[in-house]
Amino acid sequence: MKRYNPQQIERKWQKVWEAKKTWKADIKKAKKPYYNLMMFPYPSAEGLHVGNVYAFTGSDIHGRFRRMQGFNVFEPMGFDSFGIHSENFAIKKGTHPKTQTAKNISNFRKQLKAMGALFDWSREVVTSEPDYYKWTQWLFLQLYKMGLAYKAKAPVDWCPSCKTVLADEQVIDGKCERCGTEVIQKELEQWFFRITKYADKLLKNLETIDWSERTKIAQRNWIGRSEGTLIDFKIQDTKYKIQVFTTRPDTLFGATYMVLAPEHNLVDQLKSQITNWQEVEAYRKEAKKKNEVERTEVAKEKTGVELKGVKAINPANQQEIPVWIADYVLASYGTGAIMAVPAHDQRDWEFAKIYNLPIIMVVCPHYPAKICPVMDEAYLGEGHLVASGQFDGMPNEKAKWEITKFVGGNRTAKYHLRDWLISRQRYWGPPIPIIYCDKCGTVPVPEKDLPVPLPNVKDFRPTGTDKSPLASVEKFVKTKCPKCKSPARRETDVSDTFLDSAWYFFRYPCTELKNKPFDKLTVKKWLPVDMYIGGQEHAVLHLLYTRFITMALKDAGFIEFEEPFKKFRAHGLITKEGAKMSKSKGNVVNPDEYFKQYGADTVRMYLMFIGPFSEGGDWSDKGIVGISRFLNRVWTLVQSSSKSQSSKNELEALRQKTIKKVTEDLENLRYNTAISALMEYLNAINNQQSTVNKKDIETLLILLSPFAPYIAEELWRELGHNDSVHNQLWPKYNPKMIQEGKTRLVLQVNGKVRDIVEVVSGISEAEAKKLALVNPKIKKWLEGKTPKKLIFVPGRLVNVVV
Numbered sequence: 018m019k020r021y022n023p024q025q026i027e028r029k030w031q032k033v034w035e036a037k038k039t040w041k042a043d044i045k046k047a048k049k050p051y052y053n054l055m056m057f058p059y060p061s062a063e064g065l066h067v068g069n070v071y072a073f074t075g076s077d078i079h080g081r082f083r084r085m086q087g088f089n090v091f092e093p094m095g096f097d098s099f100g101i102h103s104e105n106f107a108i109k110k111g112t113h114p115k116t117q118t119a120k121n122i123s124n125f126r127k128q129l130k131a132m133g134a135l136f137d138w139s140r141e142v143v144t145s146e147p148d149y150y151k152w153t154q155w156l157f158l159q160l161y162k163m164g165l166a167y168k169a170k171a172p173v174d175w176c177p178s179c180k181t182v183l184a185d186e187q188v189i190d191g192k193c194e195r196c197g198t199e200v201i202q203k204e205l206e207q208w209f210f211r212i213t214k215y216a217d218k219l220l221k222n223l224e225t226i227d228w229s230e231r232t233k234i235a236q237r238n239w240i241g242r243s244e245g246t247l248i249d250f251k252i253q254d255t256k257y258k259i260q261v262f263t264t265r266p267d268t269l270f271g272a273t274y275m276v277l278a279p280e281h282n283l284v285d286q287l288k289s290q291i292t293n294w295q296e297v298e299a300y301r302k303e304a305k306k307k308n309e310v311e312r313t314e315v316a317k318e319k320t321g322v323e324l325k326g327v328k329a330i331n332p333a334n335q336q337e338i339p340v341w342i343a344d345y346v347l348a349s350y351g352t353g354a355i356m357a358v359p360a361h362d363q364r365d366w367e368f369a370k371i372y373n374l375p376i377i378m379v380v381c382p383h384y385p386a387k388i389c390p391v392m393d394e395a396y397l398g399e400g401h402l403v404a405s406g407q408f409d410g411m412p413n414e415k416a417k418w419e420i421t422k423f424v425g426g427n428r429t430a431k432y433h434l435r436d437w438l439i440s441r442q443r444y445w446g447p448p449i450p451i452i453y454c455d456k457c458g459t460v461p462v463p464e465k466d467l468p469v470p471l472p473n474v475k476d477f478r479p480t481g482t483d484k485s486p487l488a489s490v491e492k493f494v495k496t497k498c499p500k501c502k503s504p505a506r507r508e509t510d511v512s513d514t515f516l517d518s519a520w521y522f523f524r525y526p527c528t529e530l531k532n533k534p535f536d537k538l539t540v541k542k543w544l545p546v547d548m549y550i551g552g553q554e555h556a557v558l559h560l561l562y563t564r565f566i567t568m569a570l571k572d573a574g575f576i577e578f579e580e581p582f583k584k585f586r587a588h589g590l591i592t593k594e595g596a597k598m599s600k601s602k603g604n605v606v607n608p609d610e611y612f613k614q615y616g617a618d619t620v621r622m623y624l625m626f627i628g629p630f631s632e633g634g635d636w637s638d639k640g641i642v643g644i645s646r647f648l649n650r651v652w653t654l655v656q657s658s659s660k661s662q663s664s665k666n667e668l669e670a671l672r673q674k675t676i677k678k679v680t681e682d683l684e685n686l687r688y689n690t691a692i693s694a695l696m697e698y699l700n701a702i703n704n705q706q707s708t709v710n711k712k713d714i715e716t717l718l719i720l721l722s723p724f725a726p727y728i729a730e731e732l733w734r735e736l737g738h739n740d741s742v743h744n745q746l747w748p749k750y751n752p753k754m755i756q757e758g759k760t761r762l763v764l765q766v767n768g769k770v771r772d773i774v775e776v777v778s779g780i781s782e783a784e785a786k787k788l789a790l791v792n793p794k795i796k797k798w799l800e801g802k803t804p805k806k807l808i809f810v811p812g813r814l815v816n817v818v819v
């Protein structure tokens with residue numbers, strides 16, 4: 018008997034599949050296109066992480082399942098090879114990113130091929146190649162033409178370690194998403210994409226797409242729509258007014274002071290009126306030194322300075338109220354000014370307590386009380402209005418819009434979402450295709466001149482200034498203005514990595530195109546993507562950007578849909594002994610070692626068995642042995658059973674049930690329970706060894722093939738088939754057969770067995786009792802007596818007591 022040698026059979030089938038281009042999708046002719054996409058990896062390490070193998074296996078099983086259901090599955094793979102991740106790895110290694118990236122990619126590719134996935138290598142995408150980034154630059158130009166790309170001076174987040182600015186989405190709890198360093202604020206001129214223009218659509222469309230709920234929630238929170246009112250407060254004896262945005266216009270009568278961000282323009286405009294200017298100026302200087310996180314920290318002691326000589330008028334009751342500056346109000350959020358209602362806002366409450374400002378309750382929880390005592394902290398709940406003139410007694414929700422009307426406020430929505438900052442002061446990215454001319458100003462590079470090649474420079478390290486290393490490459494910087502031909506300078510920032518990955522799925526089916534990034538008809542045929550699987554950590558980065566870019570491309574007329582992914586499923590994380598894997602903890606699982614020891618089939622299956630795919634699980638070296646044993650038993654079964662086949666099929670009901678279970682589990686990415694069902698099925702077959710039926714073994718191999726493609730193929734051929742197991746249609750089950758599984762029912766009279774009959778398994782109590790009473794043997798033992806009671810034990814017996 019041959020032994021199971023995974024390394025040998027995996028190498029063999031890899032070669033066959035590669036030579037025959039078995040997984041190549043026919044992009045032009047496919048009748049039932051199915052685009053199965055997974056998040057392509059950053060080749061920012063020498064090899065694949067086990068987390069990559071986990072994600073890709075789960076996605077590949079889905080692709081294989083759909084393929085066997087008769088779809089023309091396109092499952093491409095590529096490399097997100099530009100960007101800080103890859104550049105930092107090269108810096109660490111002391112090599113050039115170009116050399117390092119090429120090296121990493123070739124190793125990744127080798128490992129990915131070993132995985133036994135459906136990857137169509139004829140359509141690989143590498144984002145750092147000129148034939149790809151040419152189109153990333155083209156995309157920038159389209160957005161520029163549409164007015165969606167603009168340059169502006171703004172306070173931006175800067176990572177002192179990565180030495181570049183970051184987008185809002187890349188700052189997590191005040192730290193750099195990539196390296197964990199605390200970010201600082203800088204005032205810089207940067208390129209932005211106007212993603213906020215799509216805020217409403219990005220929010221509303223979430224209702225129409227089939228995505229993991231937790232991913233949708235993360236996007237909803239990030240977009241952060243809040244409904245409120247814009248209200249103007251006049252500044253007494255001036256032409257100026259302060260505009261505020263508030264979500265609580267119902268509390269307007271309780272606004273007892275106002276606060277401007279220290280940077281607010283009005284402060285300068287009111288200079289002549291302010292009597293304590295020196296104090297104000299000193300405070301503004303101090304505020305500049307703090308970053309947003311420090312300024313908005315909840316626990317922080319609030320500070321501020323009153324603008325003496327300035328009074329605002331509360332438009333609800335025409336009362337004069339003081340105006341302050343305080344650093345807990347940020348210039349970049351809302352209008353940079355607030356109406357302070359200390360009775361109903363905790364930060365205003367704390368500020369009012371420190372500076373002895375009046376606190377007036379206007380929303381009262383003790384209806385119908387007319388006066389409401391001030392509480393020990395801000396009251397944030399519902400209630401009825403008090404101290405609010407004609408609105409007294411009104412429920413506060415209703416009062417929001419009544420008071421808005423009363424003061425002529427403008428009901429509107431605000432979003433947390435900011436524009437996408439896309440310039441980076443780094444080397445390893447696509448240069449932003451813009452030229453600056455003294456005469457013509459900002460001039461986009463003509464499309465025919467793309468790509469703007471990234472020059473091959475020795476010193477690519479970040480400078481730590483607000484300039485990219487490209488700024489010191491004279492040959493790159495100096496150019497001619499495309500409009501007037503006079504000497505001009507190139508933009509020297511490169512674009513954010515997330516722009517490279519925001520459109521790659523358009524390129525995959527169109528990689529052969531030289532004169533355009535993608536083709537409208539091909540895209541129409543294959544997109545939107547049918548299934549996208551990836552990490553939840555990209556919920557508001559990559560996944561939000563792809564949606565925005567798709568919407569913009571639709572508005573520009575290049576495509577006909579506005580959502581890129583019909584279905585998105587977030588997978589879980591793999592831990593090792595309960596801890597997150599990290600090099601510093603020394604608990605990183607290197608998939609290569611396990612491929613070598615157990616074979617890719619075992620690694621694939623073990624990863625899927627470890628826990629629900631949406632939740633992940635904990636890797637243990639003991640656990641993988643169990644799966645290895647299972648595949649060895651499958652192997653042995655086929656070796657030993659081929660001679661003793663029976664035509665009887667005693668396991669037909671279980672076979673049907675297993676097909677049903679595995680099919681439903683695969684539909685819902687419940688891979689771990691599907692594998693359990695296969696294990697039970699194998700046990701049952703093994704218990705029937707002497708009369709094992711060929712159909713049972715074939716079904717087992719077909720159901721196993723998406724999980725363990727190599728061994729399934731090898732054993733399938735061993736059964737005598739000339740075609741591939743992967744070309745079989747997914748088996749259908751007969752629901753009737755499942756219900757009609759047979760079981761034995763014992764019939765007793767007064768506890769003594771009088772007959773055993775075969776019945777449908779899962780027979781109901783009523784049916785079983787009826788059956789007992791009409792049974793001739795039971796009738797005989799009853800001797801015409803009326804039964805006192807019938808006892809039913811489900812699936813086992815009926816006892817007739819007389």
Ligand SMILES: [Zn+2]
Nearest residue numbers: 176179193196
């Ligand atoms: Zn960083």
Ligand SMILES: [Zn+2]
Nearest residue numbers: 454457498501
């Ligand atoms: Zn010019």
